[in-house]
Amino acid sequence: MSYVLNEEEQMLRDAAKAYLAEKSPVSELRRLRDEGCKDGFRHAVWRGMAEMGWNGVVIEEAYGGVDMGYSAAGVLLQEMGRTLTASPYIPSAILAATALRLAGTEAQKSEHLTKIANGEAVYAFAIDEAARHHPERIDTTAVKDGNGFRLNGSKRFVACGNGADMLIVVAKTEDGGTGFFLVDPKTDGVTRTMRRTVDSHVPADIDFKDVKLDGDACLSEAEDGTAALAFILQAGSACVAAEALGIAEESFDRTLTYLKERTQFGTEIGSFQGLQHRAAELLCEIELARSLVMKALRSLDNEPSQAPLWIAAAKAKATEVSRFAAAEAIQLHGGVGMTDEYEIGFFYKRAQAAGEFLGDDRYHSDKVASTSGY
Incomplete structure (x- = not known):
């Protein structure tokens, strides 16, 4: 196993260093904070990342990605850490993209992975329900209702949740299993409460009360x-x-x-x-x-x-x-x-x-x- 970046990864690192220095230096985070930006990130920077191919590093080429793997994503995120880039990269291009890749149907992948790779939409992954990370405890439920589901529960500190166009919500199903559900945050019964954290990021607390979902909202292809x-x-x-x-x-x-x-x-x-x-x-x-x-x-x-x-x-x-x-x-x-x-x-x-x-x-x-x- 090599602990040295290969030539492709070195080129990716150099491109990231140059782009982030121009478009997302630390001064940009200060500006977002001082302006009180409600999303906590610039959508133009997110779209620029898509143009560079970054949003699709863990997405297959069939859905608009470049499929370079998580090592390449790590190269990018190391540079983002250096400039304190505020972006939906981990929630969308890593967590949501991985969920769709593992559990999405062909139709879901074609629609949603393409949007992530193209920078067309921002996705948030809603998992935690308390102040600290505790994925073993999920109280949010998705109960079958006709051909669809009824979603009830709450998620806390959803990264980039206030500026997301789509949510992937982790919930318990009636059989006690773990399910993933695509939820439009504008759906009736969804309430988002903006939070501001010490690092000037803007997560959201999101509540779901009898949210009606269609059957195709469930990512149903995961065996476990x-x-x-x-x-x-x-x-x-x-x-x-x-x-x-x-x-x-x-x-x-x-x-x-x-x-x-x-x-x-x-x-x-x-x-x-x-x-x-x-x-x-x-x-x-x-x-x-x-x-x-x-x-x-x-x-x-x-x-x-x-x-x-x-x-x-x-x-x-x-x-x-x-x-x-x-x-x-x-x-x-x-x-x-x-x-x-x-x-x-x-x-x-x-x-x-x-x-x-x-x-x-x-x-x-x-x-x-x-x-x-x-």
């Missing part, structure tokens, strides 16, 4: 809904870990630059041995996280049966390291690191929020233990 959900969340967790790695890398790079430029007592503070030791420790932690993230993504593409352990380890470590890197960045920037004028604080806030998405380091550390037989 529970197994499909597990894979969807593994894919999402690996990709969030890649974003967290990008946050850590950029936090470190900015801090290193600052240590080389800032002078005190007539010398660069980067020459102080105590600060050098802290930077060296941080670099070692980032390298370890990078290896785990790449192993998780490669496993997901090539050895999916081996992936759960590596994904849990990668998500736990990347969450821990991104928070550590961002906190160290603020400390090593000194007093200015605490001010809104400097962008380094945005990295700290995003590291905190991204760490909670799809399970924090404690949740995934427990996964590592249980998967290893403890």
Whole structure:
């Protein structure tokens, strides 16, 4: 298994770096926050990603995608982490696309995967029902009603839920199984409540009260809904870990630059041995996280049966390291690191929020233990 990017992935990384620096730098997140953008992202950037082919990296060519795999998605998300790109990429191009790929009928794939790949619509994946990630507990129900279903329940902190054109809702079916349901958020009985999180993103709490769905709203092709959900969340967790790695890398790079430029007592503070030791420790932690993230993504593409352990380890470590890197960045920037004028604080806030998405380091550390037989 290679831990080095191949030529195609290097080209993808370089293209992502250039596009995001122009269209979605950190200053754009600040602008979204200051404008109070109700969706939390720019639809023009989402469509631009589609034009670059990014939205279809895990979508088959038959539905408008490029089918490069999750390792390629990780390359993109690492760069998005570096610029704190606010986009529906993980909810739509990873979680929703994976759900449709695993459980969608041919007609559903043709309609919805094509819209994702083309940037025509934004999809949100509604899973969590409490403040913390707990996919084992799903109380939302979908009960058969004639030729369709009645959906009842609530979802909390749905990523990009306020700006989504379509929802994929995880619900329990009458036989106790796990089902996935396409829901138009404008349907009667659906109520969205906008939330603003510390990282200036805009998720939504979504309530479903006797929402009537047609029979074709159900993604019915998954043989085992529970197994499909597990894979969807593994894919999402690996990709969030890649974003967290990008946050850590950029936090470190900015801090290193600052240590080389800032002078005190007539010398660069980067020459102080105590600060050098802290930077060296941080670099070692980032390298370890990078290896785990790449192993998780490669496993997901090539050895999916081996992936759960590596994904849990990668998500736990990347969450821990991104928070550590961002906190160290603020400390090593000194007093200015605490001010809104400097962008380094945005990295700290995003590291905190991204760490909670799809399970924090404690949740995934427990996964590592249980998967290893403890």
